Amino acid sequence: MLIILAFIILFHLAAAILLFVATIHNAWWVVSPAGADVIYADLWYSCNATCFPIENSHTADAAYLQTVQATMILATILCCVSFFVFILQLFRLDQGERFIFTSFIQLLASLCVMIAASVYTAQKQSFHVPSLQQGSYGSSYILAWISFPMTLISGMMYLVLRKRK
Secondary structure (H helix, E strand, O other): OHHHHHHHHHHHHHHHHHHHHHHHOOOOEEEOOOOOOOEEEOOOEEEOOOEEEOOOOOOHHHHHHHHHHHHHHHHHHHHHHHHHHHHHHHHHOOOOOEOHHHHHHHHHHHHHHHHHHHHHHHHOOOOOOHHHOOOEEOHHHHHHHHHHHHHHHHHHHHHHOEOOO
């Protein structure tokens, strides 16, 4: 039982780390123009040697970008909250009960990641200036999609898991 508990905790922490990196790191979109520095664009800035904000990211025209920003931050917060709820429930639940509240929070985090990555996929061309549209997905985007099944599986594990001695 102790090995299973350690695996679940490590799996949850790995998902949380992936969410933090995907949200913070500036590589959602990568542009490699010929003869120029590589430009990395994330949810807030575009960077090569210096960083500058995504154009019109604060206006109503970029509501989809704000949706991606908000849902990724919410997913990261929910993942951390569900970990602390799991630790609390580990000591508070009676023997034989399920970790349903933890599972619910983790499944909400998974839903938020899926929404963020899906909206970014659908709207990727509309919020980049024309010079940045000929790029490709970066490592943070891939990490966001990897963290989606990890948080989903983690939420399902908590749903099935029962507290034992």
